[in-house]
Amino acid sequence: MRSATVSRFFTLFIAGIMLMPSLSYSKINTAINTSSFTGAYLAGRIANYENKIDLAIDYFQQALAYQPDNIETQKELLEVMLSAGSFKEAVKQAKKLKEQDVITPFVSLTLSIENLIRKDYKNASLLLQLKAPRIPNNPVPELIGAWATFGSGQKSQAIADLEKIKGPAWYNLFISYHLALMNDLAENTQDAKKYFIQALNNRQGTLIAPNTYERIIIAYASFQLRHKMRNQAIQTIKHGEQMLSGREALKNIREKIEKSASLEMLVKTPQQGAGEVLYNFGTALSHKDSGRIARIFQQLSFTLYPQNDATLFQLANISARLGDPRKAIKLYRALPPQSPYYKDGQLQLAFLLADINHNEAIKLLTFLRKKFPHDRHILITLAAIYMQNNKFSEAAKVLDRTIVQIQNFQRDDWKLFYQRGIAFERLQKWSQAEIDLRKALEFYPDQPQILNYLGYSLVERDQKLEESLRMLQKASALQSQNSYILDSLGWAYYKLKQYDQAVKILEEAVKLQPEDPTLNDHLGDAYWQVGRKREAVFQWNHAIDGEAKNSKNIQKKLKFGL
Incomplete structure (x- = not known):
């Protein structure tokens, strides 16, 4: 079905570059005053289901004005506050629930994180033992608890606690990674190296948790640079690029290392370590379509580790996937230009802008072309946005310029000919379209x-x-x-x-x-x-x-x- 292929062009084409669905804006709604608990509660549930989390907060608060002691509404209010990143308000709500002897998974996690921020490591650990978030085979409390123990000064005990954890095979990736981070921070160089290599050799990790595997690559490269192993660090990043094809962040980091740049230690504090745990599992959950829980984990990660651009980038991606483009746009724009995720974030921002303001999207891509003159992905994205707006002639011209600039074609360049073939077909230039489509097939026969x-x-x-x-x-x-x-x-x-x-x-x-x-x-x-x-x-x-x-x-x- 060709027409369906055209209408879903981004899903098909961008799959090899980045996965970003085309999203349209819904009108921003403000909560209206309701006349009953039931009306407010149901409105809150609907708003939450539609991922209008600020609206959901308003409605749940209205519902509680009618029935202040309603536990279910209080629990749901806590979760949407966490999802919105309203951590201070969430802490107040969690404390209210705890005072009523209601200890839900997110009550314990929220209050534990508050104690971690205050460096009250003992209470952070105790709160985690009350109840853990409802995820099967969930090592999150043990990992965060270990970082709390580490923060209390019991570094050897924290490492020993992690080494004792048993679970399914996929545990090993996360346990090895955090053992590497702890040993690195404790200056146990040989043990840190051992656990980094264990995590790196966990090839299943690229399938189970590719974003965590990316972090392992970056953390180990940083470790190698700090121990005067620059060539090995470059090879580590190249290995990551092979295992995780198309990761622009890894490419950006490698190019900086090749120019003698340093690479900061990924985790420097127990708070950042706990934030890294939540980032790791938030991205893993995101890949399993548990978008709402993933967003909560990423918001909590950002609370603990606000310097982590990777979390900011993932929060933007989740917001886009959950149909909240305004939030996604705000987050993509917050990525600093020096971030390895900046370029990817700006390209995804362009797709979101294209749904509401074609000219603004084109303006952004024109700016990016000047900033990154040799990056073909920018031209590909520009062509894709022209295609989205049925400007097939403009798309074909952009692709003409892109293809002419390439000296050594690679398999991934099938996208260029596929995209231009579609543009020619829509322009009723079938002979040219067929040539390009067959050329794309030569690059990628399957x-x-x-x-x-x-x-x-x-x-x-x-x-x-x-x-x-x-x-x-x-x-x-x-x-x-x-x-x-x-x-x-x-x-x-x-x-x-x-x-x-x-x-x-x-x-x-x-x-x-x-x-x-x-x-x-x-x-x-x-x-x-x-x-x-x-x-x-x-x-x-x-x-x-x-x-x-x-x-x-x-x-x-x-x-x-x-």
């Missing part, structure tokens, strides 16, 4: 989106149907649950007059994406050809209800059939 776009485009033109069918079969094998690829494959069977097979495939596509008008239209056509005319009419009507772009053609089919 890339399902290229196979889908090229295959579907050929099917639509009744060209090379057997070849296009093979492409789409391959794409479907690579992404069997992609409804748009299944639609393309089903439509290829339809064009080849293999209607029974077309019905089978198109039904699977519609099951995955039941509201898509194009999928329903195609399935209706296939039903008609196999004699299932009532079902065809139903699917065509459903396509019209879904605001199909070709509604006039569908109306004609409803009147006369095929």
Whole structure:
């Protein structure tokens, strides 16, 4: 399905650079005065579900004005305060709950962190023992507790406590990493090196917690630089770039080290150590789609470790994913220019701005082009934003300039030809489009989106149907649950007059994406050809209800059939 591929261009194209969905602004709502506890409470729940956390706070506070002793509302208010980064208010709320003998996971964590900030390490540890956040196999309290013990001066005991922790295999990445940080801070050089290497050799870590693995790479490189091992530090960063492809932050750090720059120690205090724990698990949870808990962990991490640009960057990413673009924009703009995450943050900021102010996004990218004249990702992003606004000619020109500048092409450059191929196809320059799409396929023969776009485009033109069918079969094998690829494959069977097979495939596509008008239209056509005319009419009507772009053609089919 080509049109769907175009409309979801960013999801497909940016996957190799950064994952940033296109987000549109919703109107900023202010809480209205409610006339009952139930009304205020339900409004708060809805606002929280919609990730309008400031609004949720207002409504939960209104609800508590009606029923001050309602425990459930107090607990939910605490969680949205933490999610909003309102730590002082959250501490007050947590203390209220504790006074009522209500100890939830976030009550204990909030009060423990408050004690860590005040350097009351004994109470920080005691509070963590009351209750831990509800995450299966959760080592967060033990790790933060160990940092509290470390802060109290019992460094050897803290290290020994961590060494005793047993759990699933994935624990080892986090335990080894924090043992390395503690030993580094305690100046146990050999033990620090041993645990850094253990963490570094945990290849599962790149899958389990890639952002934590990135931090391990940076921390170990810093350790090596401080021990006069600059060449080894460069190799460590290069290893990270290989293991975590496309990490702009690692590239930026390597380039600075190669120019004889130093690299600060990642964790210098127990507070920063505890903040690092929350960052590590916040990013791991973010990868598992636990966005709300991830945001709470990152906000608490930032409270403990406000100098950590990585946390700021992750908070912006989470805000964007949770549909809070205003917050995301504010956070991306807060990244300092010297941060290794600055460039990535500015590119993602450009995508957010493009949804509300195309000219502002272009202005930002023009500024970035001057600041980073040799960075092709900026031009790629500029072209993508032109594409988003249907300015295909401008996009093609930008990509022309980008491609001409490249002397040594790499596999990752498939995106350039894929993107320009789409622009040419939309400009009705099919011969040029086909050349670029096939060039993209040369770089990456197993890339399902290229196979889908090229295959579907050929099917639509009744060209090379057997070849296009093979492409789409391959794409479907690579992404069997992609409804748009299944639609393309089903439509290829339809064009080849293999209607029974077309019905089978198109039904699977519609099951995955039941509201898509194009999928329903195609399935209706296939039903008609196999004699299932009532079902065809139903699917065509459903396509019209879904605001199909070709509604006039569908109306004609409803009147006369095929």
